[in-house]
Amino acid sequence: MFNYYFNIGLIYFIIGFAVALFFFFILRKPLFGKFWGTLVIALVGSYLGGIIEYFFADIIEKIANFNNSVNLFPPIISSIIIIWLFSLVSDGK
Numbered sequence: 001m002f003n004y005y006f007n008i009g010l011i012y013f014i015i016g017f018a019v020a021l022f023f024f025f026i027l028r029k030p031l032f033g034k035f036w037g038t039l040v041i042a043l044v045g046s047y048l049g050g051i052i053e054y055f056f057a058d059i060i061e062k063i064a065n066f067n068n069s070v071n072l073f074p075p076i077i078s079s080i081i082i083i084w085l086f087s088l089v090s091d092g093k
Helices: 002-026 034-055 073-089
Strands: none
Touching (some): 002 034, 034 073
């Protein structure tokens, strides 16, 4: 049982990390805290997406599943939305 939840948490961490890399190095969005601020916000968004997926699992389950255990869309979408909102608020210093 521990491995199941550990794997889900690890996948959410990897998604958040990938989104942070994308926003910081590819899009070059100025964010407060530079890369570390981007990473924290992306991880929060990724795990928030997992929580949203938990509550709306019946609806979201019909969209897609990865490895029959993790839905990839909510953590990706929420990470992107939260970093985008944070970049709008942040002054980039």
